[in-house]
Amino acid sequence: MTREEMADAIAADPRLVPLLQRLLFAAGMNGYDPPLAAMGEALGRALDDDGALDESTLLIQVLDGITPVHVQALELLESPAPGRTAENHVVWTNGNLLRKSVSPHLMEMALAGLVARGLVITPNIVGDADNTVGYDLTELGRAVLEVVRRHLDQRNT
Structure with missing residues (x-):
């Protein structure tokens, strides 16, 4: 997805806003790229599939802070x-x-x-x-x- 497509998808589903905020906060607090990349992958799944939101949210919570x-x-x-x-x-x-x-x-x-x-x-x-x-x-x-x-x-x- 392009940035514009991501912005449109997030604007269309406000449930994605806390997920994006958590990912951005984790990116700011933890400079270890592999879990951040996996978190981005989880966000991408949530953007593509409404049914993946809960799983993606839990995965981001688990990966947050992995060093x-x-x-x-x-x-x-x-x-x-x-x-x-x-x-x-x-x-x-x-x-x-x-x-x-x-x-x-x-x-x-x-x-x-x-x-x-x-x-x-x-x-x-x-x-x-x-x-x-x-x-x-x-x-x-x-x-x-x-x-x-x-x-x-x-x-x-």
Whole structure:
């Protein structure tokens, strides 16, 4: 769509105004291009398809504030994990995630943000003595990682 076509589509459907405002605010607050490009893609879907407005709104909310540290955490969670639960399921734990990170403090904050966004779950406590928490990607987390990677790949080519 051209700018004029986008302006006409937004003027024709006032429900799109808050979505555009959120995207513009996120663009002003976060300079990390891959999630911003994905947010723009979500806005484009909402402009093209009235039925995509709710999904696009939720996707923009999830992507808002995603940083390279969040992406690093998602990529670690996608890779084979060194920890095991009592049921012998392989999981990432807060301990081994923090050891893999350049900054454990930043990784802790990123994990909390990913859990709050629904991109990561904490399905169980792995160790009772030290309250070791297990982490796992959700399907939404995998989808967000895929979208961010696609935009990273486009930027690098």
